[in-house]
Amino acid sequence: MRNDSGFYGEFGGQFVPETLIPALDRLEESFREFCADRKSLAELKELFEKYAGRPTPVYHAKNISKKYGMNIYLKREDLLHTGAHKINNTIGQALLARRMGKKRIIAETGAGQHGVASATAAASLGFACTVYMGKTDADRQLLNVKKMKFLGSEVNIVDSGMGTLKDAVSAALKDWVASFNTTHYLIGSAVGPHPFPEIVAYFQSVIGTESRAQFGEMGMPPDVVVACVGGGSNAIGIFQGFLDSDARIIGVEAGGRSLNSGDNSATLSLGRKGVFQGSLSYLLENGSLQVEEVHSVSAGLDYPGVGPQHSYLKDSGRVEYRYAFDAQALAACRELTRMEGIIPALESSHALAYVFENSGEFAGKNVLVNLSGRGDKDFEIIDRHLLEDK
Amino acid sequence: MRGVYLMGGYPDEKKFREACDCAVSSGFDFIEIGIPFNDPLADGPVITAAAYASLAGGATPESIVTGIETLRGTAGLYVMTYSNIIYGYGPGRFSERLSGVINGVILADLPNRMSGVLRGMGLEIPIVPFATLETRPSDLDAINKSASDIVYFVGLRGITGADARIFTDELIGKVDMIKKGSDKKIILGFGIKTGEDASRALEICDGFVVGTEAVRRQGDASRLGDYLSSLVS
Numbered sequence: 001m002r003n004d005s006g007f008y009g010e011f012g013g014q015f016v017p018e019t020l021i022p023a024l025d026r027l028e029e030s031f032r033e034f035c036a037d038r039k040s041l042a043e044l045k046e047l048f049e050k051y052a053g054r055p056t057p058v059y060h061a062k063n064i065s066k067k068y069g070m071n072i073y074l075k076r077e078d079l080l081h082t083g084a085h086k087i088n089n090t091i092g093q094a095l096l097a098r099r100m101g102k103k104r105i106i107a108e109t110g111a112g113q114h115g116v117a118s119a120t121a122a123a124s125l126g127f128a129c130t131v132y133m134g135k136t137d138a139d140r141q142l143l144n145v146k147k148m149k150f151l152g153s154e155v156n157i158v159d160s161g162m163g164t165l166k167d168a169v170s171a172a173l174k175d176w177v178a179s180f181n182t183t184h185y186l187i188g189s190a191v192g193p194h195p196f197p198e199i200v201a202y203f204q205s206v207i208g209t210e211s212r213a214q215f216g217e218m219g220m221p222p223d224v225v226v227a228c229v230g231g232g233s234n235a236i237g238i239f240q241g242f243l244d245s246d247a248r249i250i251g252v253e254a255g256g257r258s259l260n261s262g263d264n265s266a267t268l269s270l271g272r273k274g275v276f277q278g279s280l281s282y283l284l285e286n287g288s289l290q291v292e293e294v295h296s297v298s299a300g301l302d303y304p305g306v307g308p309q310h311s312y313l314k315d316s317g318r319v320e321y322r323y324a325f326d327a328q329a330l331a332a333c334r335e336l337t338r339m340e341g342i343i344p345a346l347e348s349s350h351a352l353a354y355v356f357e358n359s360g361e362f363a364g365k366n367v368l369v370n371l372s373g374r375g376d377k378d379f380e381i382i383d384r385h386l387l388e389d390k
Numbered sequence: 391m392r393g394v395y396l397m398g399g400y401p402d403e404k405k406f407r408e409a410c411d412c413a414v415s416s417g418f419d420f421i422e423i424g425i426p427f428n429d430p431l432a433d434g435p436v437i438t439a440a441a442y443a444s445l446a447g448g449a450t451p452e453s454i455v456t457g458i459e460t461l462r463g464t465a466g467l468y469v470m471t472y473s474n475i476i477y478g479y480g481p482g483r484f485s486e487r488l489s490g491v492i493n494g495v496i497l498a499d500l501p502n503r504m505s506g507v508l509r510g511m512g513l514e515i516p517i518v519p520f521a522t523l524e525t526r527p528s529d530l531d532a533i534n535k536s537a538s539d540i541v542y543f544v545g546l547r548g549i550t551g552a553d554a555r556i557f558t559d560e561l562i563g564k565v566d567m568i569k570k571g572s573d574k575k576i577i578l579g580f581g582i583k584t585g586e587d588a589s590r591a592l593e594i595c596d597g598f599v600v601g602t603e604a605v606r607r608q609g610d611a612s613r614l615g616d617y618l619s620s621l622v623s
């Protein structure tokens with residue numbers, strides 16, 4: 001997919017201050033060494049299995065399958081240590097940071113899942129850790145803020161802009177421009193300048209590789225693969241297992257309150273091409289070329305940009321990108337909880353919502369949904385909305 | 391060469407124009423005009439706040455480009471902004487509007503190796519290359535290939551307005567390396583605050599540009615004038 005200068009077709013690149021270029025080169029070099037080093041890969045595998053809890057099962061959710069007239073399979077990333085797929089990437093990048101001799105890790109977080117996963121990897125591999133989190137997000141994901149602090153990380157609340165993921169990424173990049181000699185920026189999604197999208201996709205590819213093998217054992221391929229898309233890490237993780245198959249692949253973004261600008265985070269459906277936070281990709285921007293202030297009920301999808309691989313996969317036509325609204329995601333969250341006894345993260349609930357809402361398209365099919373995380377962190381929001389609904 | 395960075399449209403169009411006039415009458419040779427972008431990842435709080443205020447006052451890339459056209463011939467002119475502004479405006483259209491008006495564009499998030507991307511899309515105005523404390527001998531080639539006659543030296547690791555001692559042995563060594571490997575004029579940016587900094591910069595490099603400390607005073611032409619005069623002695 002990628003060419004030598006870090007582009008996927010026209011998307012990607014390294015749109016960051018010149019000062020960071022040698023650090024990105026060093027990171028890329030280190031990543032290539034890592035991928036070719038059997039010992040490092042064995043250590044990663046060991047941590048995936050014994051620490052994070054891989055492989056995660058693929059679960060045939062029979063009750064919702066019956067209700068919606070298809071076979072719904074859930075890739076249970078929600079069962080991982082810390083409760084989401086984010087840990088796959090933080091363990092991997094923490095090993096890279098150690099290889100590069102860094103002492104400190106910085107990370108941005110939206111829902112707090114990547115922040116907690118970073119704080120966890122830092123605690124276990126012995127790094128100092130600072131997590132940047134927007135104020136709005138810190139308020140709506142308070143439990144995760146407390147967890148990060150308990151894990152020994154410093155949490156820096158970012159009060160600029162809307163106080164969401166975009167502002168946290170900016171703050172982390174500003175830290176990194178001054179600190180890269182000692183610090184690794186552990187970016188949490190398949191976004192940012194090359195080589196980050198590739199690195200994150202690599203560490204998340206375990207989701208797709210495992211799923212492909214698990215379906216292989218069941219003796220049937222999935223007809224459809226669905227994942228939610230914020231920056232795009234869980235989605236690119238599972239999609240990579242099926243890009244060369246016949247499966248229909250669907251990424252689901254946040255339709256938010258409405259399709260009016262500012263009300264959603266449906267970057268690939270509604271955005272234009274732009275340059276944002278390190279790469280050229282689709283972007284939600286206004287008529288004056290300013291980044292849009294966006295919205296989603298789920299902090300992890302509340303982001304105006306998207307990783308370059310997804311922009312490429314959209315334009316190439318291999319992957320379809322759709323959206324689900326806040327209310328649909330909340331309803332899907334309740335549905336899975338009541339019918340299967342699994343409380344999904346609000347991010348993952350967007351993928352479920354799209355499948356439930358469009359069940360006609362999937363009648364009789366084997367549909368694999370990436371259940372990227374569990375909903376514990378969302379409890380206050382779930383509670384508030386579901387009470388309001390009554 | 392003495393340069394000042396001013397945020398376009400801040401605090402309003404009229405006062406921005408006064409600030410430019412003030413820079414010229416204080417003896418500055420060039421002005422870098424900021425087109426505001428609301429995700430300014432190389433800027434500290436002062437310039438970020440000015441960008442937000444400019445946008446809140448209704449400034450757009452279009453209004454600032456129009457303002458720049460009226461500055462033609464007053465001083466050396468550069469546009470300093472972020473890649474998305476040029477990309478979205480259209481590199482070709484931007485060139486049509488400002489070729490011959492400005493000497494170059496400085497894009498804080500466009501490292502030297504990416505400049506070909508915007509050139510390939512039709513940006514005909516020279517893209518000012520960067521040098522940094524990290525510049526390696528192997529980076530000189532990219533600097534020298536640029537059509538710009540200046541190279542912008544980012545004097546510290548960090549964002550605009552950061553507090554740091556800039557005239558370190560490390561910086562002096564890097565400037566030396568660049569002087570030997572390039573005949574572009576070296577302009578020191580980031581970290582210039584006082585008259586003493588300005589004189590030091592002129593001894594070591596070919597020029598400097600002051601940003602944060604000027605933008606801090608941009609709303610008040612007489613304060614700005616006093617400040618800029620203190621850098622020309």
Ligand SMILES: Cc1ncc(COP(=O)(O)O)c(C=O)c1O
Nearest residue numbers: 113230231232233234300347373
């Ligand atoms: C459970 C879960 N799913 C999905 C996401 C969205 O991120 P990405 O698109 O990178 O997978 C997040 C982000 O916080 C998350 O916590």
